[in-house]
Structure formats: structure tokens, C-alpha cells
Amino acid sequence: MRWIPRGLIAVALALGVVVPGSAPAAGAATELIVNGGFATSTANWWGTGNTPISVDAGQLKAVVPGGTANKWDAMIGQKAPAFPIKQNHRYLLSFDARVSAPRTLQTTVQLNTAPYTAPLNKAFAVGTKKQRFAFAFTSSLETTQAEFTIQLGGLAGGGYTLWLDNVSLLDLHGTPAGNPVALTSGFYVDPQSNPKQWVGNNPGPKATTINNALAGKPMARWFGGWNTNLADDINLYAGAADAADKLPVLVAYNLPGRDACGGHSSGGAAGEEAYKEWIQTFAAAIGIRPALVVLEPDSIGDFHCIKETKDKEARVRMLAYALQTLKDFAPNTWTYADATNKGWAEEIGVPELAARLNSIGVANAHGLATNVSNYYGTAETVAFANDLAGRLGKPFIVDTSRNGNGASTTWCNPTGRKLGATAQPGGGAEMLLWIKVPGDSDGSCGDSTTEAGHFDPDLALKLINNP
Structure with a gap:
């Protein structure tokens, strides 16, 4: 593992390399x-x-x-x-x-x-x-x-x-919590991402454009019920990143009743106990390797679309369990609790968002994840996130995967969107990251007829080429 000496910080920033906050923590399991x-x-x-x-x-x-x-x-x-x-x-x-x-x-x-x-x-x-x-x-x-x-x-x-x-x-007793950024030498580029796989299977001018502008960049990998052997899949992903001395970004996306408002990504674990088992496997499979985890996009914002009080209470328990489990069993992971986006913040209110995050034990998270799978520009996201993060005493990251042209009146594959900045500190956020995989569809809506979570090369080209 490596970290960047202070004398190289200016060079690192110029190259878009993430600068660690400190040297690696001592101690081992x-x-x-x-x-x-x-x-x-x-x-x-x-x-x-x-x-x-x-x-x-x-x-x-x-x-x-x-x-x-x-x-x-x-x-x-x-x-x-x-x-x-x-x-x-x-x-x-x-x-x-x-x-x-x-x-x-x-x-x-x-x-x-x-x-x-x-x-x-x-x-x-x-x-x-x-x-x-x-x-x-x-x-x-x-x-x-x-x-x-x-x-x-x-x-x-x-x-x-x-x-x-x-x-x-x-x-793990006595193993200190580590800084995963300091323990690695930059972000991992997923060789099996949806866009990278499409590029490999479809050689030609489109593939060259998508590879150069998009598939060759760091982005998150999402994990959910589609992973038939979760421990094996995470081990292969996080293990490859660790072997390359790079930092992987993972998204945990398997809550029962997920995407309660939009419905395009509905599904999730069979129930509360199944989810707890799943998230425990998720954390155990990462283990002591460095990683960043974004926990359950949409989970805080769509409470109003969950009809039964008991289901809302179960969601709070599951998110609290997930944050505690990741803290306990993945000591070199920074977990970011989903904190919605500017639009939901205006609708719900920042005080209510802070209350919801406190109810799930956000103190056990490293920080907050904002704008996940959305389009609000970095500056306007930072403005709301600073207010929210200040109430909770947490740093935040911004999903910039599709926010290059700022907000839209619709959230589902809207027209005119563009790639944003990738894998770097900036704008008041701890990091700017591609959390939503650029080119992955939101569902059969807007500019795409592709199923949610699947790669659409035409959508990707629009993100690359839109002015």
C-alpha cells in the first residue's frame, strides 16, 4: 500500500489523484x-x-x-x-x-x-x-x-x-479504523463494469469513444440481489483492487421495497432478516481491505412512498444495522449514508433529512452521499449538502456521473445530460465520484428504452457528446 507524501500534493491534485488525509493507521487483525x-x-x-x-x-x-x-x-x-x-x-x-x-x-x-x-x-x-x-x-x-x-x-x-x-x-479486536484513501494510490478502474464489458463485446468507433471518455474511468460497482454469490463477487472486485493498490467504490443496493417512489429499480431482499444476513456478508467479504461504500441510494428520500408505518420502522432498523455492521466488520472502509439530492432536500426539508439520518445512526457512517443517480450540478449540490452535513458533523461526496449540465425537470434518463468531473476532491465535497454508472439506464423512460441498471451505449454517447 502507498500514500502520497505532502511534497507531492500539488502534483497529485493537478493529475486528479485523490490526496490522502493521513498516513496509514498502524495495527492489524x-x-x-x-x-x-x-x-x-x-x-x-x-x-x-x-x-x-x-x-x-x-x-x-x-x-x-x-x-x-x-x-x-x-x-x-x-x-x-x-x-x-x-x-x-x-x-x-x-x-x-x-x-x-x-x-x-x-x-x-x-x-x-x-x-x-x-x-x-x-x-x-x-x-x-x-x-x-x-x-x-x-x-x-x-x-x-x-x-x-x-x-x-x-x-x-x-x-x-x-x-x-x-x-x-x-x-478484529484492537484493529484501528483506517483511512482507505491513505492506504491506496488512487481509484480503481473496474475492468468488468457494464460499459467496459460492452466495449469489449462491440469493437468499433462507438466502443473507442465510450472506452476513452467513460469506460476507462473510475466508477462504482453496484451490488444487490442479482449477485448470486455475493461474497465471491465482492472478493473478486475488492481483491483485484487491493492487488492493484487502488481504492474500489461499492454500492449496497438491496433494501426490501427499494425505489419505492420511482419503481423502475424495485426489488431487494426478501425481508428484514434476509437483508441483515446480506449486509453482513457484504461487510465480511470486504473485510480489512480498503474500500468506499455508498449505502442504499433512495433509502432516506422515499419514506413518503412507503405506505405502512411498520415498513418505515423496519427500514430504519435495517439501515442502522447496516451502518453498524460495516463499521464493525470492515474497519478500512468509509461508508457514506445516502443523503438524497437538492430536489428532495427542498421537498422534504434539510431539518427532516437530518432527523431521518440521525434515526438510522449516521454517527456510524464516515459521511454522506449526495446526488446519487441524479443530475443536480456540483455547486448547487454542495450548497444544500453543506447545510445538511453541518448539522450532522459529517463530510460528504457528490455523484457527478451525469451532472455536467446540471439539473433537469425529470429524473428518468432526461435529455441534454453530460458527464461530470470524476474521482477527485473538489468544490467543498470530500470527493466527486461517478457513483451511478454512466450509460446505465434509469429504466424504460426518457432517452432510453433499456431496463434499469443495464448499459445503453446510445445513452452513454449522449453523455459524452452533449454540449
Whole structure:
């Protein structure tokens, strides 16, 4: 990881590089797993007598028998040496796994003797392709004799083989909150963004224009129910950014009943408990890597479109849980709570917006995200955001992905829009970022007939070419 010395600040700003606020924080999480990479052996690992383990191409291979009655009748794990688990400490467990035939398995972090008290006891569905799994938990157990297990038995379908790799169990206690900007050397350019994928699949003059002006720039990646393996998708994205020493921007967008007013992006998790599980996986998959997260666009602004009081109350609880979870389990992440836009601020009133943000525990956020997926110009956004942020004692960022020509009378793919500034400090905001992916449609409306969240190259060209 790198940070920019003060003597280079002027040069960095001239190049559009984000300048960190400080050097990286000291301190690190404590790793509790020994030999989680299986480079040459399975030392420190065990399998029950009916489940032999071996090394196979740098992975642990476990041959699991069929016909067992209980989950724990076939197991693998690590308990030698036993490791301590501390009450109220926060932990991140992660590993890669695949099987010869799809199975739903159980993983635990537990006391290694009776009564086998388990502060983590989770089922997970694993397939034939290697996937990343990530789990976050706060321990209710205090012991020096803990173990990690995967329970493999009690399943229909006969015997099968499991491959396991890159096992990690981190104790986050004492890990300081880091500055993700200071820990990286600029923003990550997503090589799998919607516009980048379109460019790769459609070579020609249009693709060259879109790539040069848009697809080659830093922008956020959105995560929601369309991610069939959330931990794996975040791991691939944040891991690639971390390997490149760059800062990724992620958007969490999976609240039940999202886009309650517009309706074009409706959907979300099946309910409150499903959302809490989802956001916990989201945070655990980022883990200790540097990141920026924009939390749930529209979630504060569209309260008036949620009909039932109980649904509004559930939304407040879910957002509060999300902010607390990201703070607890992603210590090098700056989370920005969505704070709507100038239009909604005028309609709702800044005092009411501040009250809503306080109700979700905005103190647990690093800052506020303004103008997400909207078109208000930077100067007019900063004017309202300064008022709101001043009431809450928080910095703010501005989504400039489509605000180059300022506001419009409509929000859904309006005509005459233009790209704004990207990935830089400016104008009173902490950062100006492309949060909405430029060229992604708002829905079948205005200047696009493309489904919401899908890339429309003609819309992108208008953003590039409009005067």
C-alpha cells in the first residue's frame, strides 16, 4: 500500500489523484488459522476417521462418505493448536470451497469439547466451481480451546469430495479504523463494469469513444440481489483492487421495497432478516481491505412512498444495522449514508433529512452521499449538502456521473445530460465520484428504452457528446 507524501500534493491534485488525509493507521487483525493455504501439507488439520484428507494442487481435499446420519458424522477442521475466542470480540471467517457435487454444508467456530458451544454456526451452499465464502460474527464465548470445523455429513446423494483453500479467521479486536484513501494510490478502474464489458463485446468507433471518455474511468460497482454469490463477487472486485493498490467504490443496493417512489429499480431482499444476513456478508467479504461504500441510494428520500408505518420502522432498523455492521466488520472502509439530492432536500426539508439520518445512526457512517443517480450540478449540490452535513458533523461526496449540465425537470434518463468531473476532491465535497454508472439506464423512460441498471451505449454517447 502507498500514500502520497505532502511534497507531492500539488502534483497529485493537478493529475486528479485523490490526496490522502493521513498516513496509514498502524495495527492489524490477528490471524487464528495455521496453514490455511495448504501449500505443501495438511499440517494442523484433521478429518474424522471416515473422511480422509490430503493435499491436492495446493488445496485440502476431503473424501466424504455417503450414508451418514448427522452433519457431524463426517467433519474436517483445525483445533491443533487450539486458538482463543474472546467474548465480545469481532471475527471474520473466510475460505474458498468447491465440491464434486452440489451440497449444503455447515461451518462452525466452536468450543472443541462438550458442549461444543458455537458462536458461529452457519449453513452454506457450495457448488462445483470454487467460490469465496465470508462470515462475520461477534463471539458470545470466552475460551482458549476453540476450533474451526466444516460439517460434511447427513446429506442425501451419496459420497462426494470437498476442496478447501485460503482459510482465514481474523480477530478484529484492537484493529484501528483506517483511512482507505491513505492506504491506496488512487481509484480503481473496474475492468468488468457494464460499459467496459460492452466495449469489449462491440469493437468499433462507438466502443473507442465510450472506452476513452467513460469506460476507462473510475466508477462504482453496484451490488444487490442479482449477485448470486455475493461474497465471491465482492472478493473478486475488492481483491483485484487491493492487488492493484487502488481504492474500489461499492454500492449496497438491496433494501426490501427499494425505489419505492420511482419503481423502475424495485426489488431487494426478501425481508428484514434476509437483508441483515446480506449486509453482513457484504461487510465480511470486504473485510480489512480498503474500500468506499455508498449505502442504499433512495433509502432516506422515499419514506413518503412507503405506505405502512411498520415498513418505515423496519427500514430504519435495517439501515442502522447496516451502518453498524460495516463499521464493525470492515474497519478500512468509509461508508457514506445516502443523503438524497437538492430536489428532495427542498421537498422534504434539510431539518427532516437530518432527523431521518440521525434515526438510522449516521454517527456510524464516515459521511454522506449526495446526488446519487441524479443530475443536480456540483455547486448547487454542495450548497444544500453543506447545510445538511453541518448539522450532522459529517463530510460528504457528490455523484457527478451525469451532472455536467446540471439539473433537469425529470429524473428518468432526461435529455441534454453530460458527464461530470470524476474521482477527485473538489468544490467543498470530500470527493466527486461517478457513483451511478454512466450509460446505465434509469429504466424504460426518457432517452432510453433499456431496463434499469443495464448499459445503453446510445445513452452513454449522449453523455459524452452533449454540449
